[in-house]
Amino acid sequence: MLDPITFGLMIGAFLFCTGLLIVIIKKNAIFVMIGIELMLNGANVNLVVFSASDPNIQGELMGIFVVVLAAAESVVALAIMLNIYRHFQTLDLNSLNKLKH
Amino acid sequence: MTEGWMYFFGLLIFVSGLTLIFTKNLIYAVFLLASCLLSISGFYAIYNASFLAVIQILIYAGGNLILLAFGIMLTNRSPEGKVIVGHHLLFFGVSIILSMALVVYALLDSPTILAQEFYQTTGQVREIGKRFLTQYILAFELVAFLLLVVLVGASYLGKKSQHA
Numbered sequence: 001m002l003d004p005i006t007f008g009l010m011i012g013a014f015l016f017c018t019g020l021l022i023v024i025i026k027k028n029a030i031f032v033m034i035g036i037e038l039m040l041n042g043a044n045v046n047l048v049v050f051s052a053s054d055p056n057i058q059g060e061l062m063g064i065f066v067v068v069l070a071a072a073e074s075v076v077a078l079a080i081m082l083n084i085y086r087h088f089q090t091l092d093l094n095s096l097n098k099l100k101h
Numbered sequence: 102m103t104e105g106w107m108y109f110f111g112l113l114i115f116v117s118g119l120t121l122i123f124t125k126n127l128i129y130a131v132f133l134l135a136s137c138l139l140s141i142s143g144f145y146a147i148y149n150a151s152f153l154a155v156i157q158i159l160i161y162a163g164g165n166l167i168l169l170a171f172g173i174m175l176t177n178r179s180p181e182g183k184v185i186v187g188h189h190l191l192f193f194g195v196s197i198i199l200s201m202a203l204v205v206y207a208l209l210d211s212p213t214i215l216a217q218e219f220y221q222t223t224g225q226v227r228e229i230g231k232r233f234l235t236q237y238i239l240a241f242e243l244v245a246f247l248l249l250v251v252l253v254g255a256s257y258l259g260k261k262s263q264h265a
Contacts, residue, residue, distance in 0.1 A: 004104070004107060004147075004148075006208050006209065007107060007108075007111060008144070008148060009208050010205050010208055011111050011114055011115075011144065013201055013204045013205060013208070014114070014115060014118060014201065015114065015118060015137075015141075017197050017198070017200070017201040018118040018119070018121065018122060020197055021122055021193070021194060021197050022121065022122060024190065024193050024194075024197075025122075025190050025193070025194070028127065030127060030169065030172050030173055030176070031127065031130060033169070033172075034121070034130055034131075034134050034169070037134065037138075037161075037165065038118070038121070038134075038137070041137075041138065041141055041161075044141075044153075045141060045144065045145075048144075048145050048148050048150045048153060049148055051150065052148040052149045052150070056232075057150070057225070057228060057229065057232075060150045060152070060153050060229070061229065061232060061233070061237060063145075063150065063153050064152075064153060064156060064229070065240060065244060067153070067156055067157065067160055067161070068160075068244050068247075068248070069244075069247075070161075070165070071160050071161075071164060071165060072247060072248060072251040074165050074168060074169075075168065075251055075255045076251060076254060076255055076258070078168055078169070078171075078172045079254075079255045079258035079259045080258060081172060081176065082172070082175060082176070082258075082259060083258060083259075085175070085176045086261075091176050
């Protein structure tokens with residue numbers, strides 16, 4: 001039986017590593033964004049776990065800010081990806097190596 | 102009881118995360134991400150952050166995933182989530198797994214993280230509201246301004262450009 005705090009930190013580390021691996025190995029830009037979401041969630045799990053025994057819930061407040069910033073980031077990133085797709089007809093990260101069409 | 106739920110959600114996160122690495126279908130990936138985010142929200146509820154759990158379901162599972170699904174449907178012919186093949190990626194994978202093993206070992210070995218009682222709160226939403234309007238007022242206003250900027254910027258980027 002693990003301590004709940006240790007277990008939560010392990011889950012956070014697992015989520016961060018999974019996100020990092022997806023960001024590195026995937027070819028599609030949308031997949032890379034999924035990896036970024038996972039990394040942000042891993043950081044958020046760490047914040048929440050540390051704030052679980054804190055009377056001033058500082059970690060949870062930071063977590064709320066992280067969620068808002070992640071939503072903003074994903075909106076702008078998807079708009080940029082749609083523009084890229086309109087220009088190049090692909091989202092393959094290996095073939096997107098020109099700044100100009 | 103709570104511990105059982107904790108292991109259940111942890112197992113769900115673990116399985117869906119691992120499957121996310123190995124899947125090649127983008128639609129499957131979005132559904133796996135949905136299950137992962139919902140389990141994380143259950144995790145938050147266990148760790149005494151009920152407000153953040155609700156926010157997670159609302160913003161991530163409600164808004165962000167729909168956005169991702171739209172992105173996938175609008176970019177249909179792009180490559181599916183293929184793995185880039187090459188030996189340098191083997192190096193990256195091994196190094197990431199090693200670093201994760203190191204972190205887990207340090208966590209299990211560490212004497213500084215003590216088991217503590219969870220602080221049970223009932224009026225948590227009231228507490229969060231108070232702190233947002235007193236202690237974190239600057240960050241709160243800045244986030245509001247950022248959301249306005251994102252709204253304008255996304256609608257500008259999303260429209261059809263003139264020369265394309």
